[in-house]
Amino acid sequence: MIGQKIIHIEKLDSTNNYIANLVKSGTLTNGTVIMADEQTAGKGQRGSSWTSEPYNNLIFSCYITHSDLLISNQNALNYFVSLALISLLKEKGIHAQIKWPNDILVGTLKIGGVLIENQIHYDKIKSSIIGIGLNVNQKHFSGLKASSILNETGKETNRTVLGLELIEKLNVYLNLLRIGKFEILKKEYMELLWGSKELLDYQDKFTSFKAQILDVDSTGKLHLKLQNGEQRIYDLKEIQFKDRL
Numbered sequence: 499m500i501g502q503k504i505i506h507i508e509k510l511d512s513t514n515n516y517i518a519n520l521v522k523s524g525t526l527t528n529g530t531v532i533m534a535d536e537q538t539a540g541k542g543q544r545g546s547s548w549t550s551e552p553y554n555n556l557i558f559s560c561y562i563t564h565s566d567l568l569i570s571n572q573n574a575l576n577y578f579v580s581l582a583l584i585s586l587l588k589e590k591g592i593h594a595q596i597k598w599p600n601d602i603l604v605g606t607l608k609i610g611g612v613l614i615e616n617q618i619h620y621d622k623i624k625s626s627i628i629g630i631g632l633n634v635n636q637k638h639f640s641g642l643k644a645s646s647i648l649n650e651t652g653k654e655t656n657r658t659v660l661g662l663e664l665i666e667k668l669n670v671y672l673n674l675l676r677i678g679k680f681e682i683l684k685k686e687y688m689e690l691l692w693g694s695k696e697l698l699d700y701q702d703k704f705t706s707f708k709a710q711i712l713d714v715d716s717t718g719k720l721h722l723k724l725q726n727g728e729q730r731i732y733d734l735k736e737i738q739f740k741d742r743l
């Protein structure tokens with residue numbers, strides 16, 4: 499269960515790093531959550547940084563261990579976290595979508611991001627550090643294509659309560675993962691995936707092109723169908739959306 503232990507720290511470098519250090523020292527129990535008000539070195543995907551206005555947003559990481567999760571099923575982690583966030587936002591009256599692999603969008607604006615760092619042993623994922631940044635009460639994003647719960651609903655949200663609600667949602671979807679309901683999770687994820695019903699612009703190492711998402715496989719790879727009918731498979735580092743958020 500996520501949230502067996504919840505630690506609040508006002509300011510730190512990164513909640514993911516904080517957990518990683520506790521993992522190294524062997525002092526962390528399954529389900530521990532760290533929430534912070536301010537990060538000085540927040541990490542994003544693909545080595546980018548994550549900036550978040552202090553005291554206004556959710557900065558959240560949790561540590562979960564797995565007894566039997568194969569690397570070949572690693573995308574189930576993206577499913578369960580994205581779906582928990584979408585469901586949480588839905589309760590606030592916000593209709594959000596997923597941008598592969600796990601960005602959370604409202605229209606074309608990013609409202610949340612997820613960074614999952616796995617500890618692997620042979621063909622299994624032994625544990626995961628799941629970092630979530632959710633824009634809550636921030637109003638201005640200086641040119642970034644981003645939004646927040648406040649901007650979408652006009653209402654301020656209590657971040658502590660929101661953190662507890664997020665934990666509840668994460669546990670609902672984690673339970674489905676635990677009992678091996680990967681197909682149910684995947685179906686719901688695919689339905690909410692931006693670009694699965696429409697053509698979007700992509701950029702790989704060589705060119706840019708329009709394509710539609712055909713599938714995201716269990717290892718997380720993106721299967722695209724180009725306008726000329728050609729099908730291609732990409733890993734996270736090999737492709738990006740042309741319209742980067």
Ligand code: BTN
Pocket residue numbers: 511512513514515537539540541542543544546548556557558559601610611612613628629630631
């Ligand atoms: C992304 O969209 O690039 C992922 C952003 C993930 C940000 C969160 S905030 C809490 C946790 N700690 C970090 O350093 N990163 C994640």
